[in-house]
Amino acid sequence: MPTVDQAVALGLTADEFGLIVEKIGREPNGVELAVFSLMWSEHCAYKHSKKLLRALPTEGPRLALGPGENAGAVDVGDGWVIAFKVESHNHPSAVEPFQGAATGVGGILRDIFAIGARPIAVLDSLRFGEPSSPRSRYLLEHAVGGIGHYGNSIGVPTIGGEVYFEGPYEQNCLVNAMALGLARGEALMRSAATGIGNVLVLFGASTGRDGIGGASVLASAELGAADADKRPTVQVGDPFAEKKVMECSLELLERGLLVALQDLGAAGLSSSSAEMASKGEVGLDIDVGLVALREAGMEPWEIMVSESQERMLCVVEPSQLDEVLAICEKWEVNGDAIGSVTDTRALRVFVGDELVADMPVPALVDDCPLYDLVVQAPAAGLYPAPARMLEHDVSDPGVTLLALLASPNIASRLALFQQYDWLVQSRTVRRPEQADAAVLALPQSPRGIAISIDGSGRRVACDPYTGAIEAVLECTANLACAGAEPLGLTNCLNFGNPEKPHIAWQLTEAIRGLGDACRAFDVPVVGGNVSLYNESGDGPIYPTPVVGMVGELPDVARAGRSGFARAGDSVALAGPFRPALPGSELAKLRGDELPVGLPEIDVSAVRAAQEAIRDAVRGGALSSAHDVAEGGVLVAVAESCLGGAVGAKLELGSDEDVLRALFGESPGSGFVLSGSSEALRALGERVALALLGTVGGASLDVTCGGLRIDIGLDELRAAHSSLGQLFP
Secondary structure, X not given: OOOHHHHHHOOOOHHHHHHHXXXXXXXXXXXXHHHHHHHOOHHHHOOOOHHHHOOOOOOOOOEEEOEOEOOEEEEEEOOEEEEEEEEEOHHHHHHOHHHHHHHHHHHHHHHHHOOOOEEEEEEEEEEEOOOOOHHHHHHHHHHHHHHHHHHHHHOOOEEEEEEEEOHHHOOOOEEEEEEEEEEEHHHOOOOOOOOOOOEEEEEEOOEOOOOOOHHHHHOOOOOOOOHHHHXXXXXXXXXXXXXXXXXXXXHHHHOOOOOEEEEOOOOHHHHHHHHHHHHHOOEEEEEHHHOOEOOOOOOHHHHHHOOOXXXXXXXXXXXXXXXXXXXXXXXXXXEEEEEEEEOOOEEEEEEOOEEEEEEEHHHHHOOOOXXXXXXXXXXXXXXXXXXXXXXXXXXXXXXXXXXXXXXXXXXXXXXXXXXXXXXXXXXXXXXXXXXXXXEEEOOOOOOEEEEEEEOOHHHHHHOHHHHHHHHHHXXXXXXXXXXXXXXXXXXXXXOOOOOOHHHHHHHHHHHHHHHHHHHHHXXXXXXXXXXOOOEEOOEEOOOEEEEEEEEEEOOHHHOOOOOOOOOOOEEEEEOOOXXXXXXXXXXXXXXXXXXXXXXXXXXXXXXXXXXXXXXXXXXXXXXXXEXXXXXXXXXXXXXXXXXXXXXXXXXXXXXXXXXXXXXXXXXXXXXXXXXXXXXXXXXXXXXXXXXXEEEOOOEEEEEEOOEEEEEEHHHHHHHHOHHHXXXX
């Protein structure tokens, strides 16, 4: 029988081992301990975050499917729903970036088609150390390569995303992938196993030893010096196999042949079967001797915990089994009846007639210990000041603008986006860098959806509560600039070790901020992911709640653009914008210490401003709309000039603090707009608005506080394209 030491080696605590003994009434055998170690891991059980997540709002008028299933979904009208979710593959990507990122995309796509939706888009949210680091450049290149390889091969466009570079991600990069799918509302599939006597079918790729221990050994612990030794726990993906599995799944669902469907992700057959049984309040018998293997001599425990990719588990009525297996054969995927639904409320594992594991389903899923966090705000200086990157006197705003445009966190991402196919499926209306949010057309309708993903770890490190609110406001601002109303939100919470009080405080405060912001905008959380223990010997990552949001717009022909469109248009700064330099990109370039706290936000005023701008975009009153984000107003204006390939002549007032006026930040609350002077004045009746000047010329000509900046578009573009040097 396994010992306590063996349980601890698998990621359990001694107390948890004792609790398992209590739950099953005896000591577990080797197979049972392997399954429990995965099901009670942080990655599967959310044992340090589940209590906190219960405070997030999960109801809304357009909600079609909420938390608890493979993905959430919102109603977009005419009987259509959009399924979406974001998940992490951080630790695998830090160890093996190409396969880690590729299988992250594969996993999130399976979550989408597991509920009966056809995947229509992928977005990614990435964090690496500074690009001056060879390790960070290696991780970036190979993670981007993995994302492009999987998405491009399977025929799903990568329509947007974000990437940021900060020192605390040097050893522990973040690779978060978001996917969306389109389905008819009545066709959504659940994952609860039901029907005593129904058959359990495993279909897709064969099962091997790749990924064994991924959920417990790799994803639920801090990274250390021996990361390379963990490469066997990283899964290996095959997008062409996934394409066949996807088409097979969707045909099975279209024909109404399945009772339930679940993808095999973290913890493989263990988690998929246990969770299906738990949701259906049934038991499952599994014969691992019937599982198609690609490696000889695999032990029962290895089959149960393997995380081999491109596999699905479904429940089928016996009368439908032959047709199900025939469709699997048609799509050239393995399809095997491996078990049945029982009334035992137990997950029993057999090898032929030999019973090798017998575990109560409630003990595996519902009775996992949940922990109350010990919370304590950290002392100042938890994160070191970033290295100074500016070599000049910031009193010259023109030189400062060029430095910001060339900085890693602001420079154009086009060199990255070009690694991806963003046009496949022909739904893309606004491509990356054309607008603040990606826009996709809906079938047989002028309507569309807009999608954004965002989050600033550095600002959350300054103030977890306010920084998390800002992440939501950034997404809603991006949607407003496209003309879209937010319908639902998904999140991926990337934090360090929650057993440390200061990390627990960050997590608690960030979730509180997310909840308050969602309630203020009446946006439900439809699901998401928590990724903890993102730290190494160098310390924790910045706390990074990544927010993905889906919105609806009535006419994609009027979807907003971020670039100036017409010479002669007036330019305005709109919104309750109160810029500040602490925590900004300029502060980072100067090497400033991270402030403790960020300015309080009037969320109701921000919402009102965003709604006014959204209505103006929808009504066709604006030629362009671009939110003021990293780098402040002057960077936003420069981006609008570059987006439209036209200059502007502006007067930004005589603020006594020129740097704050030009480069200060207040995420989600400020907007650079262009349009006719009449349209902008009309908008000014609903939102604070200041006319700045006009669009035109071949340079950005700005006067502020007695200083003048006049920089040609070619010089701005050269600075803004600096990130392309990483992709020669």
